[in-house]
Amino acid sequence: MDVDPQQVIAFRLAGHGLAAASADPLEPLRGWATQDELGAGLRLAAYGPSTRRHFGQWAGLGTAHAGELWAMVDDECSDVRIDGEVGARVLTRDLARLKDPPTAHGVRLIAPGDPLLLGRDRERLLPDAARRKQVWRVLGGSGLVLSDGRLVALWRGRKQGKRLQVAVDALDGGVPRDAIRAEAERLAAHRGCAGAEVV
Secondary structure: OEEOHHHHHHHHHHHOOOOOOOOOOOHHHOOOOOHHHHHHHHHHHHHOOEOHHHHHHHHOOOHHHHHHHHHHOHHHEEEEEEOOEEEEEEEHHHHHHHHOOOOOOOEEEEOOOOHHHHOOOHHHHOOOHHHHHHHOOOOOOOEEEEEOOEEEEEEEEEEEOOEEEEEEEEOOOOOOHHHHHHHHHHHHHHOOOOEEEEO
């Protein structure tokens, strides 16, 4: 099956609760007999489609061990090509959802360290290498601004007195500033701020 990177992002958003997902949240845990199978299966359920190499990087495993665990769920997987690139696999039960993922609506500020950013195929999420360095820093990385499931900007927040100041760096074209402001206001309360401003 051929898919494009935007389908992969939408598929992952649904899996992380950011789109209208109707799947049973415990479904990825059902049916695997061992912890090893569970580890490889959960990787595919949360960050699929994926490759054996990305699984090994994500789990912190050596190549041989990652290959052994990957093989344990092989009969439950299907091959997919992402932008013509071969080698990725997805759980067969997720093929239909990957082909036609639920649509994400609205603007979301994805914070640094969010589970969505824990996948190892970062170049699919953010093709620009310099921008990737801004997001995946050890400390103080930028977050992502998603608008209707599409990456439109990076953001950084900092407290200024009782206000949360959100700096937005657009990737291409305009960004929905009013919607970002509304999302920043929601976030401000969680950071102990009385309000937010977008700069």
